[in-house]
Amino acid sequence: MKVLSIALNTFRENLRDKLLYNLLVFALLLIGSSLLLMRLTLGEFHRLLLDVGLGSINIFGVLIAIFVGIGLVNKEIEKKTIYTIVSKPVARYQFLVGKYLGLTLTLLVNTLIMAGGLLLVLFAQAVPIESMLFKALGLIFMEFMVITAVALLYSTFTSATLSAIFTLATYVIGHLTADLKTFGEKMDEGMRAVVTGLYYILPNLERFNLKGNVIHHIEVPGTDLLLIVVYGLTYVAFLLMAASLIFQRRDFR
Amino acid sequence: MLPVTDHVVQIENIRKVFRVGFWGRRVTAVDQLSLDVRRGEVFGFLGPNGAGKTTTLKMLMGLIYPTSGQAKIFGHLVGDPAAKAKLGFLPESPYFYDYLTSREFLNFYGHLFGLWGVRLNKRVDELLELVGMSHAKDLQLRKFSKGMLQRVGIAQALINDPELVVLDEPMSGLDPIGRKEVRDLIFRLKESGKTVMFSSHILHDAELLCDRVAMIMKGRLVACGQVSELIQQGATQEVEMVIDRLSPEGLEHLRVLATKVVLNGERVMVVLSNQRQVDESLEVIRAAHAKLVSLTPHKASLEDLFIREANGVQSPVEARV
Ligand SMILES: Nc1ncnc2c1ncn2[C@@H]1O[C@H](COP(=O)(O)OP(=O)(O)O)[C@@H](O)[C@H]1O
Numbered sequence: 229m230k231v232l233s234i235a236l237n238t239f240r241e242n243l244r245d246k247l248l249y250n251l252l253v254f255a256l257l258l259i260g261s262s263l264l265l266m267r268l269t270l271g272e273f274h275r276l277l278l279d280v281g282l283g284s285i286n287i288f289g290v291l292i293a294i295f296v297g298i299g300l301v302n303k304e305i306e307k308k309t310i311y312t313i314v315s316k317p318v319a320r321y322q323f324l325v326g327k328y329l330g331l332t333l334t335l336l337v338n339t340l341i342m343a344g345g346l347l348l349v350l351f352a353q354a355v356p357i358e359s360m361l362f363k364a365l366g367l368i369f370m371e372f373m374v375i376t377a378v379a380l381l382y383s384t385f386t387s388a389t390l391s392a393i394f395t396l397a398t399y400v401i402g403h404l405t406a407d408l409k410t411f412g413e414k415m416d417e418g419m420r421a422v423v424t425g426l427y428y429i430l431p432n433l434e435r436f437n438l439k440g441n442v443i444h445h446i447e448v449p450g451t452d453l454l455l456i457v458v459y460g461l462t463y464v465a466f467l468l469m470a471a472s473l474i475f476q477r478r479d480f481r
Numbered sequence: 482m483l484p485v486t487d488h489v490v491q492i493e494n495i496r497k498v499f500r501v502g503f504w505g506r507r508v509t510a511v512d513q514l515s516l517d518v519r520r521g522e523v524f525g526f527l528g529p530n531g532a533g534k535t536t537t538l539k540m541l542m543g544l545i546y547p548t549s550g551q552a553k554i555f556g557h558l559v560g561d562p563a564a565k566a567k568l569g570f571l572p573e574s575p576y577f578y579d580y581l582t583s584r585e586f587l588n589f590y591g592h593l594f595g596l597w598g599v600r601l602n603k604r605v606d607e608l609l610e611l612v613g614m615s616h617a618k619d620l621q622l623r624k625f626s627k628g629m630l631q632r633v634g635i636a637q638a639l640i641n642d643p644e645l646v647v648l649d650e651p652m653s654g655l656d657p658i659g660r661k662e663v664r665d666l667i668f669r670l671k672e673s674g675k676t677v678m679f680s681s682h683i684l685h686d687a688e689l690l691c692d693r694v695a696m697i698m699k700g701r702l703v704a705c706g707q708v709s710e711l712i713q714q715g716a717t718q719e720v721e722m723v724i725d726r727l728s729p730e731g732l733e734h735l736r737v738l739a740t741k742v743v744l745n746g747e748r749v750m751v752v753l754s755n756q757r758q759v760d761e762s763l764e765v766i767r768a769a770h771a772k773l774v775s776l777t778p779h780k781a782s783l784e785d786l787f788i789r790e791a792n793g794v795q796s797p798v799e800a801r802v
Contacts, residue, residue: 308572316590481499
């Protein structure tokens with residue numbers, strides 16, 4: 229119940245924050261206009277519409293996750309709101325999980341709005357809409373959940389700016405982990421261990437990317453989808469646990 | 482079973498060392514502090530800025546961890562949910578959630594104590610009434626003045642009807658009317674049987690309000706006890722004398738005798754620190770045929786104690802290790 233109250237409170241705060249709307253409106257305008265313009269300039273536009281559309285939703289969602297996410301903990305400490313919450317019978321991990329769920333809810337709403345925008349454009353351009361598209365959108369949201377947890381983890385021990393940079397870096401590297409592995413194989417012993425370690429620790433975000441499947445109409449077996457979701461949720465759980473451990477020992481000063 | 486104790490707060494040899502800057506320089510913010518707060522009293526936690534008051538209160542609230550020593554609230558170690566359930570806390574100059582209205586804000590804190598529905602609504606209305614904010618129920622907090630924020634902050638601290646209310650600098654940044662309102666509120670809390678501990682660097686407030694006070698400087702306890710006792714303790718009973726038509730010889734004599742002499746045209750003001758000085762001054766005045774305009778005993782206050790202690794404490798707080 230406490231976790232839920234904190235989550236809903238966070239969600240409500242987010243909903244009333246202008247920053248979020250600005251980001252969202254910006255994203256919709258950009259996605260919409262680029263998709264509509266594309267028709268005039270390019271031939272193979274069905275494919276490109278899907279490619280650019282899903283790609284933009286991914287990028288903007290991640291930006292929203294980072295900008296709103298890093299502020300979650302730091303802002304609470306700066307404004308001393310956390311003082312009043314932690315001095316009440318609320319465990320620190322409950323606070324953290326509540327904040328996480330609240331932001332996830334915010335992101336869910338954002339994703340739905342952006343997805344709605346994309347569907348409208350696709351419909352207007354008479355692109356056939358297949359079920360694969362919804363699976364892809366679902367996994368994009370799963371990726372947001374992972375990124376938010378990453379941002380939360382960083383923000384339990386560094387400043388807002390550093391968390392933003394680290395999270396962005398994690399996002400970029402997370403999409404390159406496959407390359408990371410091949411890259412590591414070409415290195416000498418010591419470096420290879422480091423790179424392989426990174427490969428296993430960092431989230432493999434490419435797993436959540438079904439853009440290619442949508443564009444080329446390749447089905448993904450249900451069990452594979454399930455595995456990916458389980459992977460995502462497990463990863464989030466570990467991140468939240470790590471964040472809680474750090475948060476528990478931290479001085480609020 | 483709950484430990485039976487009349488000591489609501491017990492702080493034992495608590496110490497907090499911060500590491501600051503790139504090199505991790507150690508700063509001792511609170512040093513071997515011990516004190517207790519008893520049930521039903523208003524306890525003032527006094528000291529100049531940077532004395533370590535906030536640091537101590539944060540340790541009591543479980544926001545930062547002591548380097549050594551321990552503190553208990555209602556016999557439970559700090560941070561125990563059982564202690565937190567009976568506690569209310571107002572941080573120093575808080576800001577809270579900008580986009581919530583005061584009602585939503587208080588509802589949220591109520592939920593954290595498992596209060597919902599009609600009971601919570603009633604409680605929130607009562608509290609907004611108590612702190613005089615009923616008119617701003619549906620206004621977002623970002624539109625509030627500092628005084629208004631302070632009041633919803635206090636309401637927030639009282640949401641669970643706590644037995645112990647801890648306020649960090651509740652009167653700082655408020656105008657005289659706001660300060661009086663906070664003082665009245667603290668009185669009312671005391672009347673309803675609550676224990677109140679608040680920190681302040683404004684001694685006047687404490688003098689009016691507190692049953693007992695502790696004074697800390699540079700992280701160390703320098704005095705603790707009833708206000709009246711502390712004021713008496715070693716206080717020099719100064720007397721202020723105003724004299725007219727004093728002859729130059731008389732003036733010279735008084736300059737030697739008095740603690741302080743101030744000339745204001747024809748008028749002389751002298752400060753005397755003990756009975757002997759007073760007696761001798763009176764004789765000088767009589768001999769010089771001067772006119773004694775007034776003789777006022779200087780009422781000792783916490784301020785004097787404060788200044789006396791401040792001059793006394795020169796222990797180094799920062800140590801490089
Ligand atoms: N987060 C912190 N990091 C480093 N030093 C701190 C921190 N907080 C307080 N201090 C130091 O501890 C001392 C006490 O500060 P504080 O408890 O805020 O005093 P007060 O509340 O009495 O004004 C000061 O010297 C301050 O510089």
